[in-house]
Every structure is written in C-alpha cells, then in structure tokens.
Amino acid sequence: MLKRSLQIFFVCFAAFTMMAADNSTTRLDHIGHKLVCQCGCGQILMECNHVGCPVSGPMIDTLRTQLAAGQSEGAILDSFIAKYGPIVLAAPIRGGFDNVAWIVPYASFLLGTLGVAFLIRFWHRRYNRLNPASALPIPPATPNPMRDRIRRDTDYLD
Amino acid sequence: MPSFGELSLYIALILCVYTLLSGSFALWAISTGRQLAISAEHLRETSRRAGLASFLCVSCAAFALTYASFTNDYSVDYILHHTNRALPWYYKFSALWSGQEGSLLLWAWLLAAYGFVLRLRHKVDITLSAYASTILSAVQVFFLLLLVVAAPPFSLVPGGIAPKDGFGLNPLLQYPEMVIHPPMLYLGYVGFSVPFAFALGALMMRYPGEKWIHITRRWTMVTWLFLTCGICLGMHWAYAVLGWGGYWGWDPVENASFLPWLTGTAFLHSVMMQEKRGMMKGWNVWLIFSTFMLSILGTLLTRSGIVSSVHAFAQSSIGTWFTTFLVITALVCLFTFFYQRDHLKAENRLESLVSRESSFLFNNLILLLACFTVLWGTLFPVLSEFVQGSKVTMGPPFFNRVAVPVGLALIFLTGIGPLLPWRSTSLRAIRRNFILPCIAIVGTALILIACGVRPWKDDDATATIYALVCFSLSAGVITSITSEFLRGAGVVRTQTGKNLFTSMFTLVRRNTRRYGGYFIHFGVIVMFIGLSGSAFNQSKELEMGLGDSIQLNGYKLICQSYTQDSNPNYDTDYALLDVYHGNKKITQLAPERRFYNASQQTDTVVAIHSTLARDIYVVFEGRNPETDRPIIKVYLNPLVNWIWIGVGVIIFGTFIALVPPFKPTNRRPENPQPETRDSQPISKLPTPVLATAASSGAPHA
Numbered sequence: 001m002l003k004r005s006l007q008i009f010f011v012c013f014a015a016f017t018m019m020a021a022d023n024s025t026t027r028l029d030h031i032g033h034k035l036v037c038q039c040g041c042g043q044i045l046m047e048c049n050h051v052g053c054p055v056s057g058p059m060i061d062t063l064r065t066q067l068a069a070g071q072s073e074g075a076i077l078d079s080f081i082a083k084y085g086p087i088v089l090a091a092p093i094r095g096g097f098d099n100v101a102w103i104v105p106y107a108s109f110l111l112g113t114l115g116v117a118f119l120i121r122f123w124h125r126r127y128n129r130l131n132p133a134s135a136l137p138i139p140p141a142t143p144n145p146m147r148d149r150i151r152r153d154t155d156y157l158d
Numbered sequence: 159m160p161s162f163g164e165l166s167l168y169i170a171l172i173l174c175v176y177t178l179l180s181g182s183f184a185l186w187a188i189s190t191g192r193q194l195a196i197s198a199e200h201l202r203e204t205s206r207r208a209g210l211a212s213f214l215c216v217s218c219a220a221f222a223l224t225y226a227s228f229t230n231d232y233s234v235d236y237i238l239h240h241t242n243r244a245l246p247w248y249y250k251f252s253a254l255w256s257g258q259e260g261s262l263l264l265w266a267w268l269l270a271a272y273g274f275v276l277r278l279r280h281k282v283d284i285t286l287s288a289y290a291s292t293i294l295s296a297v298q299v300f301f302l303l304l305l306v307v308a309a310p311p312f313s314l315v316p317g318g319i320a321p322k323d324g325f326g327l328n329p330l331l332q333y334p335e336m337v338i339h340p341p342m343l344y345l346g347y348v349g350f351s352v353p354f355a356f357a358l359g360a361l362m363m364r365y366p367g368e369k370w371i372h373i374t375r376r377w378t379m380v381t382w383l384f385l386t387c388g389i390c391l392g393m394h395w396a397y398a399v400l401g402w403g404g405y406w407g408w409d410p411v412e413n414a415s416f417l418p419w420l421t422g423t424a425f426l427h428s429v430m431m432q433e434k435r436g437m438m439k440g441w442n443v444w445l446i447f448s449t450f451m452l453s454i455l456g457t458l459l460t461r462s463g464i465v466s467s468v469h470a471f472a473q474s475s476i477g478t479w480f481t482t483f484l485v486i487t488a489l490v491c492l493f494t495f496f497y498q499r500d501h502l503k504a505e506n507r508l509e510s511l512v513s514r515e516s517s518f519l520f521n522n523l524i525l526l527l528a529c530f531t532v533l534w535g536t537l538f539p540v541l542s543e544f545v546q547g548s549k550v551t552m553g554p555p556f557f558n559r560v561a562v563p564v565g566l567a568l569i570f571l572t573g574i575g576p577l578l579p580w581r582s583t584s585l586r587a588i589r590r591n592f593i594l595p596c597i598a599i600v601g602t603a604l605i606l607i608a609c610g611v612r613p614w615k616d617d618d619a620t621a622t623i624y625a626l627v628c629f630s631l632s633a634g635v636i637t638s639i640t641s642e643f644l645r646g647a648g649v650v651r652t653q654t655g656k657n658l659f660t661s662m663f664t665l666v667r668r669n670t671r672r673y674g675g676y677f678i679h680f681g682v683i684v685m686f687i688g689l690s691g692s693a694f695n696q697s698k699e700l701e702m703g704l705g706d707s708i709q710l711n712g713y714k715l716i717c718q719s720y721t722q723d724s725n726p727n728y729d730t731d732y733a734l735l736d737v738y739h740g741n742k743k744i745t746q747l748a749p750e751r752r753f754y755n756a757s758q759q760t761d762t763v764v765a766i767h768s769t770l771a772r773d774i775y776v777v778f779e780g781r782n783p784e785t786d787r788p789i790i791k792v793y794l795n796p797l798v799n800w801i802w803i804g805v806g807v808i809i810f811g812t813f814i815a816l817v818p819p820f821k822p823t824n825r826r827p828e829n830p831q832p833e834t835r836d837s838q839p840i841s842k843l844p845t846p847v848l849a850t851a852a853s854s855g856a857p858h859a
Contacts, residue, residue: 023648036551042409048400049762049779090553092538097546101538105531105560113253117521120516 031073032063036082036090044090160234160312163222167312170215170270171302172620173208174295181205181292188285189363202288206277209291212298213274220267223260223311227253233320235313236260242324242756244726248337249327251783255340256331259311264341266301268348273298276352282373289359290352297351300483308476326756329728333399339391343415346385347453350418352377353425354450357443360495364501368433371442371685372709375429376816378446382422383812390805401762401777403697403793405801408557410465413536414456417529419426421449424525431518434580439502440495441522446492452529454484460776464540511590517575524571528564535560562624566631569686572679573635576642594641602633618693625693632683639676639683646673667820674815681807684800691772691797702733711794713774714738718746720788728752730763733778733788737767749778749790772796 021134032046039055041048043062048056061082066076080088184202188193194201199759223236226248232238240253255261280287305311330336353374360370364807392415397405406412425445426452431438459465462477495502535552543549577591606629608681613622643662650661666673700708702717709715720733732750736743747765754761767774775793782789 034555036553039644042407042553043402047402047404072683086548087548088551090551091556092550092552097542098550101535101542101550101552101556102560104534105527108530109527109564112523113520116519122521139434155659 005042027062027067027073028060031067031076032060034077034093035059035063035088038084038088159222159225159229159231160314163219163226164217164310164312166222167305167310170212170219170266171299171306173212173215174302176812177205177209177212177295178292178299180208180732181288181295184362185292193364202284206280206288209273209295212295213270216263216267216270216302219305219311220254220263223263224251224254227251228313231320232322232324233314233318234311235315236311237323238315238321238383240324240327242326242727245324245327245332245755248334249332250539252331252337252340253327255344256327256336259305259309259313261340261344262301262305262309263311265344265348266298266305268299268310268341268344269294269301269351270794272349272352276355283369285363286356286359286365286370286373289363289460290355293355293358294351297355300479304476304479308479310577324756326754329752329754329759329761330399332394332727332754332761335391335395335398339388339395342384342391344390346381346383346388347418347457349377349381349384349846350446350449350453352381353446357446358491358494360444361498361501364498368436371429371433378422378426378429379812379816382419382426383809384613385415385419385422386805386808386812389402389419390802394802397798398764398766399762401764401779403695403775403777403791403795404692408535408552408554410536411460413532414460416532417456418449419451420525420529420532421445421452424522424529425449427518427525428522431515435515437515438518440499443502444491445522446617447495451484451487451491454480454487458484459536465536490784503842512578514578514580517571517578521568521571521575524564524568528561529569531560531564554632559620565686566624566627569628569631569635569683571636572682573631576676576679577638577702591638595638597635598632599630603630606630616789621693625690628686628690635683636680639680642676643673657689666814670817670819671815674811674813674817677811677814678808679811681804681809681811683804684807685804688797688800688802688804691800692796694796695793697791697793699779699789701785701789702735702786703787705783708790708792710792712739713789713794715747715774715776715792717788717790727756728754731778731781731788732763733790735765735776735790739776745774747774747776749776751778753781768799770797770799773798 029046033044034125035045035054037043037045037048037056037059039048039053041053043049045056045059063076066079071079077089077093078099081094086094092101179830180201183194184198184205186192187198188202223234225231226234226237227241228247230237230241230243236257236259240256245253253260255264273291276287276294277291280291300613356370356374356377359365389412392412393405396407396412425442428438428445432442447534458477458480462475462480464477493667506671535557538552539549573595574592577595579587603626606626611622611626611629613619613626643665646665647658647662650656650664651658654661654664656664696711698708698710700706702708702720704717704719707714707716715735715737718734718736720731723730723732730750730752732748735747735749737745737747745767747767749765750763752761752763753759761781762777765776765778773793773795777791777793779789779791781787
C-alpha cells in the first residue's frame, strides 16, 4: 500500500514538474525566459530592463516574428543559437554534453543519499557487533534519580 | 600620504614574514625539544608581538587610502578611478572597497584585525594560539604580497600629473547598503581564516580533546553571522538597485559568497557531533578547510575572469596568485591531514539508525550537495568550453530546477532533526513527536489548495508545486519548533510558577545555544516562505503619460507627473505615481532614473511599497525617445518582506546562541560524564521525568 502510494506520488510529482505552458499567449514569455539578453547584462531576455537596449528589443521582435510564423520552440531556439552561439540559452538544453550539467547534480544527490544511508547502516552494524548488549531493545525512560542526576550534569553540553 | 601608505604596507609585510618564520621556528623547537640560540618561548612571544604590530601598519595603510579619498588626492590612480569631488562623504569612505586594490586592502586589514584579536587573547591557550597565529600570518603574507606586488593601491597616475577631478564611483555602488555590504561580506570571508587556522594548528600539534572547537565556536558563529548579513544585504541591494524585480540571480559572484556559507553552516552543525559524541573529527576538519578554501576560490572565480559575471568591476589578472595560494593551501591541508590522521579517530560509533547523529549526517549531505550543485553550475561553462569548445550560460532556469529540491530537503531536515534525540530513539517516541508537524504539513497543503494554490491550473506548475511543498513543510517545522518551546516553557512554569512568557525567557536563558538555534531555524523557514513567494510574481510594463494608469491584480497606479532634477553628482528623471487599492489611495511612489556626471553612467532607483503580503515594486525604465514619456514597469512581488524579517530573526537567534547560558550554581561537574539516552529534546521526555527534573530545578534543554 505504502509502495503504491509512493509510486502515485512520484508519478504526480513528475507530471507536475514536466507540465509546460502550451497556451499561444504565453509562448512568447515561455521561450523568452529560456534566452539571455546578449547586451552583456546577463539577464533573462524577457527581464532585461534597459530602455533602449540595442539587443533585447530586436531579439524579442525576432522571437515574435518566428512565433507568428508558426515555428516550433526547437526551431526558434536553434535559430538563436545559430546567430548568437549556445551562450544565448539561459540553461544548457541542447542535449549531448549539455545533459551532463543536469545529470551530475541529481546523480550526486542520489549517490550521496545512498552513501550516507549505507554509512549509517555500516556504523550501526559495527557498533552492534562491538557492543552486543546494545542491540537489545531500548527500555523506556523511567524516573530514576541517578539518571536524572547524570542528565543534569551533562545538560550544559547541549 | 600615498608614500606613507605604501611604506606601511612594506613594514606590515616584513612583520608578517617575521611572525611566520619566528613562530614556525619557535613551535618547531618547542615540539621537538630542540634548543635554539634564544629561548623558544621568548621567540614565540616576539612572533606574537610582531603579529600585533602588523595590524597597526595595515591600519595605517587603510587610513592613508581613506585620507586620500577624502582629500581628493587624484595623484593616486585608485582614488582617481573610484571617486570624484561631488561624491558624498560616506561614498568616499566606501571607495576603499569599490575596486580591486582597495578591496584587497580591506581584506588584508580585516585579516590583520582578526589576527590582532586572536593574538591579544592568546592566554586562552598559548601554544594553540601560537600555531593559529603563525598560520594566520602565512595568509597575511599572501595578501600583503598581493598588495605590494600585484595590486598596489597607492600607485600614482601615469605621468605624475593629477587631474582636477576623478572619474567617479560606479553608480550601482552609490547606495547606502553598499557602504556596509562589502565589509560585512569580507568580515565573513576573512573570518573563516581564524577557525581554519585553529583547526590546522590543532591538527599539526595533535591537540588533545575538543577544546579547540570550544575556542573557535564563537569565532565561527560570529563569522557565519557576518557572512549571512553580507549575503542578505547583497540580496537587498540587488532588489532595490538593479531594478529587475528579483534579489538573487545566481550570478557567479553571488554563488561565490554562497559556497562558504553552505560549508560553514554544515560545519556549525556537524561540529556538535564532535563536541557531544567525539565523532566526525576528520570530517569537521575538512569542512573548515573547505570553507576557507571556498572563500579563496570564490575570490579567484570573480576576480580572475574565469567565469563571466556582471560584477566585472573587480576582474583582473591576479587569478594566478590566488590559484597558487589555493594549491599551496590544499597541499598543506592534505599533508597535515594524512600525517596526523590517526589523531582523528572517532571515540564513539553510531548506535541507532534513527537518531540526531543520523539527521546531522543527512543535514551535512544536503548542505554539501547544495554547495556542490552551486559550484558545478558556476564552473560548468568553463568545463563546457574545455570539452565542446563553446561556453554555455548557467542561468536561473538551471539553478532553480536543481537547487530548489535540495532546499526543500533541507527544510524537511530542519523540521525533523531537532526532534530526534542523541544516540537512539523508539518508534513510539517518533510517532508521538511527529504527529503534530505531520498534521500541520497536510493541513497547510489542503488549506492552500482550497485557497487557490493549485499547481495543475498554473502555467508554471513546477514553481507552484515547489511553493506549495515549501509552505507545507515550513508549517511543519514551525509547529515542531513552537511545540518544543511550549513544552519546555510548560515545564519551567510548573517548576517556578511564573507565567508562560517569563518561563519561556527562563528556558532560553538556561540553554541559549539550543534555543538560539531554534530561532535561527525559525528565521531560515521564514526566509524560505518569502523566497517561495516568487512563484507568484506578476509584472506589467507601460509607457505612461499624465493621468495614465496601469492596473495589476487589484492595484491601480496613476501617473501624476514626471519631471527632471539635478545636483552636482547626478541628473535625475522621475515620475510621481499614486497607488490605489480598489478606490483607496495607499501611497505615492517616485521611481527614478539617474545619470551620473562623473562616470557618465545611468542607474535606476526603484520605488517600493512594502507590506507583509506583497511589495509594489516600480521601476522608471527610461523615456521613450519619440514621445518623451516615461516607461514604467510595475511588479507585484508577494512575501518579499518575509525574507528580510527572516534575516532579522536569524541575527536575533545567533545573538542568543552567542550569549553564555545561565546555569544554577554547582551544575558543572569537573569531569563531565558521557551523554545518556535521557539527554534528549523536551518533547521526547516522558511526563514523569519532566516532573522529576522540574522539581529538582534542573534545566532540561
């Protein structure tokens, strides 16, 4: 049951994160946020706030024209890459080596989590091997003057 | 005055070289028992005094540059390029750190100041302080060499004829926060040199026990606080000055400041494992080494031109210097670690799979993963150029997608970590303590969905679902923190008969470190809530004539006038806009665009109306050259104020954690006993234990 719930959760999560805006009115904004203004400000194309910027205005106009011509997102991005180079993309999305940029953080997250879980399990097993008595269930804490005294004396360490 | 400054730097360099050499010889003689021509202890003392004197010399150099700035001494090249006569006095003061050479001088001065305090307080542990002082002097030698050879701040203008006026300060830096943001950031960067020096020194001398951690704890916390304030002031500056409606753009310079903060935060958490359980010694040493090296790496990245950044004012050719220093530091750290690694064996082992120790391990994992992700994203353009021959941009779309899930995992751990006891716990205790936070998480998610936060209906579903998860987890964490406070205060109230507020005050006084930490966690959560608000940002841009209006989500801005003004420093264009919510006028905003005469550069001055719910953020983008009418862009940014409030709570919490706890007399034993299973959060203690401890007057937390 728990497994099935987790599966449903992950499918829903993936569906949400992969949803993309398909509305034609938002396509300009959507694609414009995948590009960087090439005036040197380093800002996302649709967020470049320089009035009279010699670059962002013509770039947005080109984008508008290509959208009006019914070009696909891939074709539009390719045309911008051909003109300005891959640096025009706000994130590396060309495939090939660009995929490494995305895979490495997630892979390290996965490997790191598994590694720490494995380490904790390993340490715990070793501790139990070295201290067999500690493998027994922990008795519930009960009022005990001696233990209270020890706790009081070690409280300052917290 | 320039000659005086230059001479001061030379003398400071000589003194630091002496501190390094004499300190090294003295410590070598003491550790090996060799006899020198003079007593090793005496030599060590002269080394310390030379280190103290170096602070005075660097202070003289910093004073000389500031004096040159205030007296408009344009014979100094640095002053010529970073000030002008019309510049207000406070910006003349901040000119000290507005360029490459000046900021390096500030770095050297702060380092000398930290060294001064360390050497004054040497009696806390004379030998360990001598090691730390010697290591710190090596770092000082590097920065002073940079100032003397590679980036001299007192260079005279070519030809020797001083112009009548300077070129002015970068307009982006002419903002009040810029007077304190760089020093705060540098206090953070430079401050990590002290715990680094203590850690390396303790390892070199095989320092017994964990006393070096107790000595450096306050240093590390204060440094961490400075870095936190520096980063947040930078965020606020970016928000209020750059005029793009955001506060964090994942620029390499921003990332560079974030990297040591992440490892420093990991160190502050994992160091507790060493203090309380004698575990993770090697790990902690490497965390502090990494934090120091990341401070240097950040400087290398942003000043060498390796990565492109909008903070280009500080780029130069000193990258080789920093690379060399970084390599030497890494080699020294590696050698010392491997040479002394048997000294770092853990005294205890992990006893339970679910415990505070495990949560700290995962906390460290998440913080280091965040650090790695940010570093990876910052350096990937360099790697891409090397592999593919072309650079790529790693902008907000990349970082938001990969870093936000890591941030959410961190919130999750912030909630569960403090609820787990040291050593071990039981399933029943877990169930008992996590039920309330879980209810808060699910309840908040349902309420938000009912209120209209529905990712499946949004264009940007990813951002909305991240925000929904963040709000829900935050509610869980706040519930767990609040319940810890209330239960603890309840025990004190039973014990003392005082009211809840007084009981809470007493509780915090008894364990400032734990409850200060809870305040910091609370501040971080408040910040996260504010950051999540960006998922719901809205904006609109319009050319506005007199009487024209712009409407955005129930707000209406009417242009009352637009005009020009000027003063000796700049000319300004501004518009006056009345802001209405419904039919009620709530404020008048005056966004500006300035043209600075000396530097011939323009700059925006954003007008912001802040409330707890949202900011109305208005930018005067310029005038349409054809109609001469202003172009106004309005942003509605929800919850931004929560970020700054969160920072305030973090600062408050850090101050509390720094205050020594109040302990009733006869509480501290001479030989502390190891921790027991009963030393656990308030919420884990069964009621009878609480009652017993309360009656005996013992603090639980």
